Amino acid sequence: MFEILDYTVPILPRDKPRYVMGLGNPTSLVEAVSHGIDMFDCVLPTRIARNGTALTSEGKLNLRNARFAKDFNSLDPAHDCYVCNNYSRAYLRHLVQSDEILGARLLTWHNLAYLFDVMRGVRQAILEDRYAHFRNEYLAGHDMEFGAI
Numbered sequence: 327m328f329e330i331l332d333y334t335v336p337i338l339p340r341d342k343p344r345y346v347m348g349l350g351n352p353t354s355l356v357e358a359v360s361h362g363i364d365m366f367d368c369v370l371p372t373r374i375a376r377n378g379t380a381l382t383s384e385g386k387l388n389l390r391n392a393r394f395a396k397d398f399n400s401l402d403p404a405h406d407c408y409v410c411n412n413y414s415r416a417y418l419r420h421l422v423q424s425d426e427i428l429g430a431r432l433l434t435w436h437n438l439a440y441l442f443d444v445m446r447g448v449r450q451a452i453l454e455d456r457y458a459h460f461r462n463e464y465l466a467g468h469d470m471e472f473g474a475i
C-alpha cells in the first residue's frame with residue numbers, strides 16, 4: 327500500500343487534500359502521512375471497540391482476555407481521556423463480557439480519543455518541522471498491525 331502511495335500521491339493535485347479510505351490503525355496513519363496523505367476515515371476504532379479491543383500505548387488490548395479480569399489499572403495509564411481517567415480494565419472487561427452496550431460505547435470513546443491524540447501529535451510535529459523524528463519514535467514501539475514491539 328505505501329509503495330502504491332509513492333506512485334499515486336505525486337500525480338494528485340497539490341492544492342487538494344489527499345485522502346485514504348479504510349485506514350485506521352495508528353501506525354498505518356502515521357506512516358501514510360509520511361507518504362503525503364492528509365485525511366482518513368475508517369470503521370476500525372468503532373468496530374474493534376464493539377469486539378472489546380482498545381488502541382493503547384501498549385498496542386491493541388483485547389479486554390475479553392482473562393488476564394484483565396482483575397486488572398484494576400486504567401485502560402491506558404499513558405492516555406488522558408474520560409474513559410482512562412474513570413474506568414479500570416477489569417470493569418471495562420466486565421461490561422464487554424456481559425455484552426453491555428456501555429462497554430462498546432466507552433471503548434469507542436477511548437479509541438477515537440486515542441486516534442485524535444495521535445493525529446494531533448502528527449499535526450504538531452509537522453508544524454514544528456520534526457515529523458520524521460516523531461514518525462520514527464512512534465513506529466519504534468509498534469508494528470504495522472499496531473501490535474506492541
Ligand SMILES: [Zn+2]
Nearest residue numbers: 405407410436
Ligand atoms: Zn483513553
